[in-house]
Amino acid sequence: MRLGADRARVRVPATSANLGPGFDTAGMALGLYDDVEVRALGASEVQVDVVGEGADDLPTGADHLVVRALHHALDHVGAPRTGVHLVCRNRIPHGRGLGSSAAAVVAGLLAARALVAEPEALDDDVVLRLATELEGHPDNAAPALLGGATLAWSEGQAVRATRIDVHPTVVPIAVVPPSRLSTSHARGVLPAEVAHGDAAWQAGRAALLVEALGRRPELLFDATGDRLHQQQRRSVMPESLALVDALRAHGVPAVVSGAGPTVLVFGRTAAGDERPVDHRVTDADRALDEVFGGAMGGWRILRLGLSDDGALWRRLP
Template identity: 40%
Template sequence: MDSRSIWVRVPGTSANCGPGFDSIGLACTVYNDLQLQLTEAPGCRITINGAGAGNIPCDDRNIVWQSVQYLLKKAGLADTYKGAIIHMENNVPLSRGLGSSATAIVAGLKGANALINNRFTRRELLQFATDIEGHPDNVAPAIYGGFTISTVTRGDVECFTLIPKMRLKLVVAVPDFPLSTKKAREVLPKEVPMKDAINNIGRAGMLVAALCKGNEKFLRNVFEDALHQPYRAKLIPGMYDVFSAAKKAGALGASLSGAGPCLIAYCLQRRHVEDAVGQAMQEAFARHGVKANILSLELDTRGAHILNDK
């Protein structure tokens, strides 16, 4: 039995960032920690504390274990390490649009890679994670940190990472109900009007440019989306009212976080503003009968990393 045990920390993520559907994401300062030990004996032992502890499977369906096996297979070591001991300390809310499945995938890949002496690069891990998840918008920021813009060309993933030239606060309203990504995908149309596509291309380009330049003036209208939010609004009571309340309280803008139901407001780092925005979002949700917790987060700039190696 290999006695090495490793701890990995992976940030939660918010995908789409308004107009950047399935392409723009960010990492935020809420984390899942994973302790991983590979064993030569078959079988996997899994323990979980925190978010989703009663809902996450502790058998072969566990996505961390599946990701560990995926990487070992790629390395030709699946017959060497047939089992694992996994412990998860979860702070990222489950099925809320903060990338909980992406953190699990990235944690499994990053931890297993560290235990086999980092055979694969971060870019290769991104490719593996995208192959498992199906798209890169959540796994890319979980790996790299910061804001990420990702494209897939004939199956090959490319990712550009940027740290904006401004300090942003991310105020997240977390409703007390889950929403599966599958259900949120099912409401989307197969085709969209040309004007809606143009709306998103322009705003996504301006979002990235404004972040690169640190120009807050151009962030005030960029988060409006026409490709997915209008169709998902019926799944989240009061969504547009919460957006309006956030802007009225001083946020630059607000959007659906991933597939939802979390809503995220983007603020400049001024304490009184983020407190007011959080309260306004909470109250707007309450008017629609939804109880929501508020998380006041920052941009994570490090991405997935090893906490210890012993």
């Protein structure tokens, strides 16, 4: 396949995975975005300019994750591996459980879609499968690609995802710590096996999560319970789990975002409140104020809301 364009721009949202009980399955796109501009070069040179998050420590050559994903997609459709100049404007915090690596992967795959002459060869099904090959699991890639809240699953080589409804009063709030934690470290402390009773309990909460997100947000506290991964990670993110405990003691649905250490809070606003999400008052605000007591200690509260559109791409003249 030949290339059909030489410049493109991609925007990809942050994501939160698991949402409590939906381990490696449930995810949600959040209103914080990385922007990537790609320009194909005639030579084989690869140059990456990073602005914002990761500017001081990310690779600037062919080993950059966006470039690796771009080349993976070009190889898949039989297009030539062109040299590229990337400009990455990163806003998603790295190493915080907000899907920065999935955003980079999806950005590279959609950049390839924009560059090739037949973008339909990299439709959403193909992109999700390629992203899962690079990420290892689809729970972040699915909402980054499709937007909204998603459930993703695999069967053999096939990877699929579907969107699920989110009630308009639900406002996702990310509480971001100053410290980082690698996904591999967070996954490394999980046990190889779980008790049958815990698995059955978790399945019930995961099913309830779909109903609570879409139609019964008053059930979100019960629906975000977890027995499979959060407490097992307490040793590597004690402050995050302490915050989850404190917020849940106030009746607030709070979970570890992805592999952490960010904490995701499900706030609720009054019905019909159509103000910008960062101006809405939620039922979680008082609890957050009381828990922190005005001393944030480097933590940031980001009232992000839901990203309904997911990743967007367009060719540039």
